[in-house]
Amino acid sequence: MRIETVSTARSFGGVQGVYRHKSRETGTDMVFSVYLPPQAEAGPCPVVWFLSGLTCTHANVTEKGQFQRTCAELGLILVAPDTSPRGEGVSDDPEGAYDFGLGAGFYLDATQPPWAANYRMESYLVQELPDVLAANFPVDMAREAITGHSMGGHGALTLALKNPGRWRSVSAFAPISSPMRCPWGEKALAGYLGRDEAAWRRYDATALIEDGARLDHLLVDQGEADGVLKTQLKPELLAQACEAAGIPLTLRMQPGYDHSYYFVSTFMADHLRWHAERLAGPASGS
Template sequence: MSLEIVSQSRCFEGTQFVYRHLSVETGTPMRFAAYVPPQAAQEDLPVVWFLSGLTCTEENVTVKAGAQRVASELGLILVAPDTSPRGEGVPGDPEGSYDFGLGAGFYVDATEEPWARNYRMRSYLERELPALVAEELPADMARQGIMGHSMGGHGALTIALRNPDRFAAVSAFAPITSPLSCPWGEKALSRYLGPDRATWREYDACALIEDGARLPELLVDQGTADGFLESQLKPELLEEACRKADMPLTLRRQEGYDHSYFFISTFIEDHLRWHAARF
């Protein structure tokens, strides 16, 4: 699994890379961004994963969030994968919508045709890409955190809940807390996984918590002016699931903030410091 450097730029005394490699899981070339801070010249460093939302690639958070300055100060490697497989022959949404198919992998392993061959973002992120990062980057894989935004918040929460021993810290910005309970999730999971809703539960943070999965604590920021708040995100469902499970959740409702990267860039420093304190 060799890495090809697509680009590299000096940034806050470290280096912002974009890599490409051929994925066994997705059967396609995949790209990911990795910020490597200057401390990596002396030692292996903790890794914080950022999973992006609908329509995004690895570029959105890399360019818009302004995370590199703080990552450089704290000595954190930031890894941002793409949100879905891409390329010739990879099926998209026949209707051309933004919330399914290309750019909308939902961090699942699809079981339904024609999605099953390529849409394997769960296995890509739980197995393949971590192994590649461990092999190719100056990463201390004993110290990992994961965060995400919207669909990526859903991905971060569910991956962490299924792999609780892997992550020292977990957080999210405006996550889809329960795909079983919102239009985005119903559309994506029914097509990727089929009609049996019982198979959806392993991709739903609230359902995983109800079924016994646990994390030491969670940090979630949610803007009160987010246009998707009531219909798609529903943080109160995560709040209730954590309350019933006696699982610590810090849910911060940020007055006046929307769903954009202006919101993420405002609070990304808080999240990175929260992660760094737990390594």
């Protein structure tokens, strides 16, 4: 569980760090960021996972998300992993497209060659990185929440739906609500998983809910001026599935907001406060 410290910086009384480790799941070095609030000096703190979108790394939300002040106030640790494996020998989109391959891991375990060799982001996030965190940081792994943006919103929703009880709360910013029914998702699912659409349903939040998966509650923010709202995101499909399943969904359509981190950072504090309410309770072992 050895990690390398890439950088640290003081922020709102806490520490924003970037770290690297050798992943057994992806077979590559993986970089992630961790914000430790001041409260972490006294003992374990609850954890919020943030999964980023297409083309992103840990750096996008770390540098643009504007979460540090609120995490310091609420005593939350925020973890931002990368969006895909990277490095020499890791396969990329043969045409160099932004929506597949490097930076576009879709938080799944690929089954098709050559992707299956390294693209194991689901196992990395569910099994490996939590152990790395527990071994190196004052994290209360009994109190975890998860959120994400766009492709990362898709990841947050599907991981939470497939691992009931693991995360106490889940939210999303402009998630890809049904990858099976949008160009981004159709390309990724076919490439990573093959043409059997039955396998795709395990990585589609709307389909998972239709197939019986449940969440206790869900918060989603979506910009009405988002350029890919109708073609790629389709929150109405998620809303319909939640309504049919009786899942309490707060879907906030935000007038004038686009798909950028200006949008994400505007509502970041709302999401963190929402998660903090649901993470309230005794720390593990106390």
